[in-house]
Amino acid sequence: MxxxxxxxxxxxxxxxxxxxxxxxxxxxxxxxxxxxxxxxxxxxxxxxxxxLTEFLKHVTVLETLMTANFRRLGDQVPDEELPSILKPMQEVGFGGWRWPDPGYRTFSADSLLASVGPAVDPASPWLNRAGYSAVRIAGVESADLEYLDTTTAVKWI
Known part of the structure; x- marks a missing residue:
């Protein structure tokens, strides 16, 4: 700000x-x-x-995802893994903006927040990688994220 x-x-x-x-x-x-x-x-x-009101709520959710004590990032998540990753959550109907890239969606549950958007193509960083998404998830407690450990196709950071 x-x-x-x-x-x-x-x-x-x-x-x-x-x-x-x-x-x-x-x-x-x-x-x-x-x-x-x-x-x-x-x-x-x-x-x-x-x-402005919705925008500030959206920014607050994004900042929470970026700074939460318990969070994970999957920068190259195969799209076929998204249903199991997002299963405990529902999509939040934010209107959206173009930063950092158009196409980001937000999901939430009682103890989880997630942001899903286009994955960067490792071979061409200015392009999106088809079939992959970038997923950022935050939980209230570490245990809230344990279900992600069953997904072997994703290397969580």
Whole structure:
């Protein structure tokens, strides 16, 4: 998040958040502060399909997935493994955004959160790898993730 003292209106939008590398930003509209925009700094920002409230909830879920004490990452998960990995969860109906890549979906259960999106092609890092997904899962307790140990086709980090 951008420090409040640094938020400035530029072309009708005010950047309030940047990704860790600073190459993607989110802004709210000056005329409609509930409208969120995203894109590359200095270029035209495009509207996000989530209003500000939903967007902030979505960001909170993503931050929880990234910082939870009990979490796993499978960066090359065969798509045929997804049903068993996601079985205890239901999809959350977030509108979505384009960062870090379009196509990410969020899942949850009482003690689990997951994010599923395109896997990076190891041979060409700017492309997605067909038939594979990147899966990030967080649990409230370590035991919540033990069911993942039965999946031998995935190397969890």
């Amino acid at each position: 951008v420090d409040l003292s640094e938020i400035r209106e530029v072309q009708g939008k005010s950047v309030f958040m940047k990704d860790a590398t600073g190459d993607w930003v989110w802004a709210f509209g000056a005329d409609d502060p509930d409208m969120v925009f995203e894109g590359v700094p200095g270029e035209d920002l495009e509207p996000v399909s989530e209003d």
